[in-house]
Amino acid sequence: MPATSPAIEDYLKTVYAHTEWQPDPITPKVLADRLGVAPSSVTEMVKKMAAAGLVSHVPYGAVRLTDAGLARALAVVRRHRLIETWLVQEMGYGWDEVHDEAEILEHAISDRLLEAIDARLGRPGRDPHGDAIPSAAGTLEPRNAVLLADTERGHEGAVVRISDRDPAVLRALDDAGIGLDTVLTVTDAAAASVSVTVADRAHTLPRGAAQAIWVTA
Incomplete structure (x- = not known):
């Protein structure tokens, strides 16, 4: 299987995305769940990727990207996020x-079309959900953010990222007027929900939504 196959690219991107906003490496089980494939399929693919020098892995242990794997993952992530940005800004798609x-x-x-899209969009630094778009050289600007679900009462911050894993959450936040750069203040952090104010309007977000939002620390 070539090192540039769509299947390998999907695996690399998933491994990278898992640790982009939290430190714990991904396990084969979580990788299988994220990709919707059988654990046996993950085992075989991880072996092939390890043989190609893209990941490091010990049996039953976490899967980590090598330097070569990280470079390839960032290239795929760049493509994905530039395309999402292009679809929203130029093609009229919703962020969900x-x-x-x-x-x-x-x-x-x-690569030629990707470069044309990047230039057309003005070299954006983030996609519609706030995820950083790697440069063509594979570099990323560091950001300091905290998960809204982990904040305490009184925390004030601007939204810097909203996970796109659940389109229903994106639509609900859109209806509430909460998007990138929205400044909000936490008024209560209960077990089941997080209450915030946005421009003097109160909103109660379920934990699932609060676990999809990152705000400035």
Whole structure:
């Protein structure tokens, strides 16, 4: 299997995304759950990727990207996030509609078209959900943010990232007027929900939504 196959790219991107906003490395079980494949399929693929020098792995242990694997993962992430941004800004898609389209297109477009999209968009630094877009050289600007679900009462911050894993959460936040750069203040952090104010308007967010939002620390 070539090192540039769509399947390998999906694995590398998933391994990278798992540790982008938290420190714990991904396990084969979590990798299987994220990709919706059988654990046996993950075992075989991880062996192939390890043989290609893209990941390091010991049996039953975590899967970690090597330097070569990280470089390849960032290239795929760059494609995915630029495509999402292009679909929203140029093609009229909603931010809750672009993930699946980008999953397909990221494996199909040429480097020339990707460069044209990047230039057309003005070299954006983040995608519609706040995720950083790696540069063509594979560099990222560091950011300091905290999960809204982990904040305490009185915390004030601007939204810097919203996970796109659940489109329903994105639509609900859109209806509430909460998006990137929205400044909010935590008024209560209960076990089941987090209450915030946005421009003097109160909102109660379920824990699931609060676990999808990152704000400035």
